[in-house]
Each structure stands twice: as structure tokens, then as C-alpha cells.
Amino acid sequence: MKLSVSAMLSFLFVLTLFSCGGNKPDFDGDSAFGYLVKQCDFGPRNPGSRGHKNTLNYLLTEMRTFADSVKVQKFSHFDKRTGISLDLTNIIASFKVSDANRVLLAAHWDTRPRSDQDKMPSKRNQPLLGANDGASGVAVLLELAKVFSENPPPVGVDLILFDGEDFGEEGDLDRYFLGSRHFAKNFTGQKPKWAIIIDMVGDAELELPIERYSFERNKKLVEKVWDAAERAGASQFKRRLGSYVQDDHLMLYEYAGIEAIDIIDFDYTRGGINLWHTSLDTPEMCSPASLAAVGRTLIELIYE
Numbered sequence: 001m002k003l004s005v006s007a008m009l010s011f012l013f014v015l016t017l018f019s020c021g022g023n024k025p026d027f028d029g030d031s032a033f034g035y036l037v038k039q040c041d042f043g044p045r046n047p048g049s050r051g052h053k054n055t056l057n058y059l060l061t062e063m064r065t066f067a068d069s070v071k072v073q074k075f076s077h078f079d080k081r082t083g084i085s086l087d088l089t090n091i092i093a094s095f096k097v098s099d100a101n102r103v104l105l106a107a108h109w110d111t112r113p114r115s116d117q118d119k120m121p122s123k124r125n126q127p128l129l130g131a132n133d134g135a136s137g138v139a140v141l142l143e144l145a146k147v148f149s150e151n152p153p154p155v156g157v158d159l160i161l162f163d164g165e166d167f168g169e170e171g172d173l174d175r176y177f178l179g180s181r182h183f184a185k186n187f188t189g190q191k192p193k194w195a196i197i198i199d200m201v202g203d204a205e206l207e208l209p210i211e212r213y214s215f216e217r218n219k220k221l222v223e224k225v226w227d228a229a230e231r232a233g234a235s236q237f238k239r240r241l242g243s244y245v246q247d248d249h250l251m252l253y254e255y256a257g258i259e260a261i262d263i264i265d266f267d268y269t270r271g272g273i274n275l276w277h278t279s280l281d282t283p284e285m286c287s288p289a290s291l292a293a294v295g296r297t298l299i300e301l302i303y304e
């Protein structure tokens, strides 16, 4: 066989691509950001609202395009405090359905019915847009679904969009985590190897310290994820302890015994002003680069 110099060079180039791990897919932060904006275009997505209903249809359509199977877990929650019955829905999008070796990634798709941390008292009863608190985690999972559909992952993956995470009033924890609690209490079958919740990962000034419950209960998984972040060049992941954050991971752990951690940036401020649970939680405060840092880390972890 005779190769010209230029053919030889391009052959070596291809070889180099493969040996450098060119087989790991990339994560498109701009595309993910498009999913964040699209969700916000539906308006507030709190249970019972028009935005909630329209977003559910949108998310189902998108996930059905990408996933091997999509399950819809509907349930209702009677809220004693308000006397209102809420129709809630978890979406479970699966890849490699028959693979017993599975991992789980989840985010909440609902948004908070009130901006109770807003500086303006008149806004505190208004539902919020939830660009970061809601849309960001879902945006990463939608983009990952696209990646998995084009590059089948080496393990079975379930992507879950939980409903009713942010419904409760401050301190009233029984009215939070409605979707993850329902899912975990009714969980049957083989447990995933691990589960990761992503929440509030869109902040343009993203910093991800280690959430403390995650560290105390699942240190090994935390180490694996933060190592993957380092390999992915995601410097937003910080190797220091953050605060204790009550989130969907606790439900998976408590009611289903699933090893779960939370990736969350709970410090959501701009110039000393709090954005968390306020009317200021808008797409302008988020960035494609932040979503990409988290997406690339999860790809690094899953395709390892």
C-alpha cells in the first residue's frame, strides 16, 4: 500500500482524534440555552397555570423525539392548606430501556407560584419565571437527551423531569418535592447505580460548591462527579463544601434508598442583590457557558 504524504497526514490526524477521546460527544451550550428561553416563553410554570399545561405538552413532544421510551407519571396532590387539588406530572425519558445497568439524572420542571423573596412586597404573591430555578436543569437534560439520541450512552439512562418541587411555602417542607416524593414512594424494580439532581445550574456567575447532604451521604459519587468536572475543564465546580440544601435528592435517598446527590448553586445573587425566588430570576441572569459546564461534566461521567 502506498500513501501520499497528505493522505498519511490526514490518516494520522484521524488517529489522533480517536486516541484523544474524540468519541465523547460534545455538549452545545447555546442549544441548551435555547431550551431555557423556550420554557420561559411559556411564562410561569407553577402547577395549575396555563404555562404549566403548555410546558408539559412541549416537554413531552421534545422528549418523545429523543428518547427510546417516555413514561408519563400523573398524580394529584390535595393541598390541605389551600383546599386545592393539583394535577401533577413526572416525565420519565429512558435510553437503552432493557439495560439493567442504569443511572438517573433529574431536574424539576415546575416553577414557584410566588416570588416570596422579592424586595418589592407587591410582587411576593406573583408567580416567578424560574429561568434558573426550574428551566436551567431541564434545559441541560433536554440537550443531553439530544446527545444520547445521536450517541447512545454506554449505560441505560433515565432522565426524569419532576413536577411540584417548588410549591411549598418557606419552612413547610411537606409541600415541597411533590414529584420526587411520589416517584420515590412508588419506585419498584432495579435501582439505578446512582442518581444526580441538577437544580439552579444556569446562573451566569455559576459556582458549584459541594452540597452538604450529598457529601455526607454519598461522598464517593461526589468525588466521581467533581473529578469528571475537572477532566471536562468545568472550573465552575469548586472543591469546597457549600450549604445543606433540601432538594429532590433527599426524597430519592429517603424513600427509595437510591444513592443520590444534588448539583446546585444556591448562591444566586447579582451585585449583592438576591435573585433566588424573586421576579429577577430571568434568562438574562443565566448563560450558555454555565449550562455547558454542567452538561460536559455529565457527558464526561456517563461516557467514561
Ligand SMILES: [Zn+2]
Pocket: 112, 133, 166, 277
Ligand atoms: Zn426554588
